[in-house]
Amino acid sequence: MIDLNNVDELQINKDHQIKFKHFRKTIQGQTFMKDDTDYEKVCGDRWDLNVVNTPIIIVKALNENDVKETIKFSRDNKLKVVVKTTGHNNNSVTDGGVLLDLSLMKSISVNPNNQTVTVGGGCTLHDVDEATSKYGLATPLGQISSVGIGGFSSGGGFGHLTKLHGLSCDNLLECIIITADGESKLCNNETNQDLFWAIRGAGGFVGVIVSFTFKCYPISNVVVGTFIYNIDGTNNAKNALIEVGTRHLNTSDPLVYAININPGLPDHVMVKVLYFGDSSIGESLVQQFQNSTNPTTSSISIDTPFTKIQWEFDGIIAPGKYYQEGPLLKSTITPAIADALLQTISTRNTQTFSSIIVTELGGKVNMVHQNETAFPVRNSTFNIFISSVIFTPNLEQPLKEWTKNSINLFKDYIAGEYINTSYSTDMKLIFKENFDRLIKVKDQYDPNNIFRSLK
Incomplete structure (x- = not known):
C-alpha cells in the first residue's frame, strides 16, 4: 500500500517520473493513486460500470484552482486528462491518464429576474432542475436526472423542452473554461467567441468547463x-x-x-x-x-x-x-x-x-x-x-x-x-462540416492534445 503523504515520485517508466507529493500539496480536494486504500472504490464510483478505468491519478477537485493545477500537472507530465461527474459516458475513463472528478463542484445560483441559472461543473441535471423549479423556471435538460451537466450540455443535450426551446447548448449564455494552458477563460457571444462556438457541441475536446450559465424559461405545471x-x-x-x-x-x-x-x-x-x-x-x-x-x-x-x-x-x-x-x-x-x-x-x-x-x-x-x-x-x-x-x-x-x-x-x-x-x-463523421473549424480551435487551445482527441 502506498502512503500518499510520503510518496515523492511515482515511476511511470524508466524515463518518466511524476512528482506526486509536490502536486498533492497544490490540491485542496482529494487525490488517489494506484494501491491507495480507496483507489478502487473511487474508480468504481460511476454510473456505467462497463468500462476499463485505471487512471494513474484521480483528482476530486474542490474548486477552480484544483482544476487549473491538475491541467498544468497533466500537461507538464504529458498525461491525458479525462473529466468525470457521474460517469454516464464511456469517455470519462482513462488507462494511465489523469481522472479529473468534478462532482464536488456543485455551486448553483438562480437569478429569477433575468431568468438564468449559473451552475458548477459538478452538478447533475437533478441539481439544476431542483434549484430552478423553486422559482417556476427550467432550462432544457435531459430525462435521466443523474447525468452530469458538463458532458450532457457541452455535447448538445436534449429532453422534454428541446422542441420548444432548443438544445441545452443552445441555451448556454456563457461559461468559464480552463484550457490546456491552465488559465480560465470567460466565453460568450462577445468574448472568446471561437471557444464558445466549440463548447456548444464539443466542449470536452478543448478544456474543462467549471461554470455554466443557462437561459431559463417559466415552466408551470x-x-x-x-x-x-x-x-x-x-x-x-x-x-x-x-x-x-x-x-x-x-x-x-x-x-x-x-x-x-x-x-x-x-x-x-x-x-x-x-x-x-x-x-x-x-x-x-x-x-x-x-x-x-x-x-x-x-x-x-x-x-x-x-x-x-x-x-x-x-x-x-x-x-x-x-x-x-x-x-x-x-x-x-x-x-x-x-x-x-x-x-x-x-x-x-x-x-x-x-x-x-x-x-x-x-x-x-x-x-x-x-x-x-x-x-x-x-x-x-x-x-x-x-x-x-x-x-x-x-x-x-x-x-x-x-x-x-x-x-x-x-x-x-x-x-x-x-x-x-x-x-x-x-x-469527422460526428462533427461533419464543422470538423475542420473544430480542429483549428483544438490546435489553438490544446496543441499538445491533453484532452479528448479529435483524430
Whole structure:
C-alpha cells in the first residue's frame, strides 16, 4: 500500500517520473493513486460500470484552482486528462491518464429576474432542475436526472423542452473554461467567441468547463398524457408511432412527444404527450391524441409538476453495466421507421433488459444554422436511443451486434451520430462540416492534445 503523504515520485517508466507529493500539496480536494486504500472504490464510483478505468491519478477537485493545477500537472507530465461527474459516458475513463472528478463542484445560483441559472461543473441535471423549479423556471435538460451537466450540455443535450426551446447548448449564455494552458477563460457571444462556438457541441475536446450559465424559461405545471399500447397483431402500437410522426410534421403542433418502447413492460410502447401551458387547452389537445389512437391503457394528468416528469426514472435506472447507442434521424417517424422500431424490440435478447427511448427534437433545434455551433445535426427530428443492461459477460457481444444490426435498419433515415451516445472514434463523421473549424480551435487551445482527441 502506498502512503500518499510520503510518496515523492511515482515511476511511470524508466524515463518518466511524476512528482506526486509536490502536486498533492497544490490540491485542496482529494487525490488517489494506484494501491491507495480507496483507489478502487473511487474508480468504481460511476454510473456505467462497463468500462476499463485505471487512471494513474484521480483528482476530486474542490474548486477552480484544483482544476487549473491538475491541467498544468497533466500537461507538464504529458498525461491525458479525462473529466468525470457521474460517469454516464464511456469517455470519462482513462488507462494511465489523469481522472479529473468534478462532482464536488456543485455551486448553483438562480437569478429569477433575468431568468438564468449559473451552475458548477459538478452538478447533475437533478441539481439544476431542483434549484430552478423553486422559482417556476427550467432550462432544457435531459430525462435521466443523474447525468452530469458538463458532458450532457457541452455535447448538445436534449429532453422534454428541446422542441420548444432548443438544445441545452443552445441555451448556454456563457461559461468559464480552463484550457490546456491552465488559465480560465470567460466565453460568450462577445468574448472568446471561437471557444464558445466549440463548447456548444464539443466542449470536452478543448478544456474543462467549471461554470455554466443557462437561459431559463417559466415552466408551470404540465398536462401529461401517458398512453400504453400492446405490441401485438392489432397494429395499435405502430399506428401510435406513426401518429406521433405525422403530428411532428405540423410545425404549429404545441404538443411534445416522448416514446419508450419496452419501458419495463415487455412488448409495450409507451407514448407520453406533454403540453406546457393552460391546462384546459392542454387537456383537450392531449385527449385528441388519445382519441386518434387506441391505447391499451391511458391516463391524463393535469397540473403535473415539471420535476416529476424530469425525475420519473430516479431509482429505476440504476448504475450497472450498459451498452447504449443511438442515431439522430432526419426523417419523421414514418411507417418504415415504425416497423424498424418494432422489429428492433422484437429481436432483442430476452435474457437481459433492453429498451428504446425516442426523444423529439425538431422545433427550435432546426431553426439554428448547422454552422452556428459545433453541434452540427440541425436537421434532426428524433433521437433513437437503444439501451441494454449487460447482466453477464457472455451477453455483451451479442448485445453489441444486436444494437449495430438494429441501427442499420435506420441507415437510410439517419441525419448523423450524437456525440453523447456514440462509440464512434471517427470525429469527422460526428462533427461533419464543422470538423475542420473544430480542429483549428483544438490546435489553438490544446496543441499538445491533453484532452479528448479529435483524430
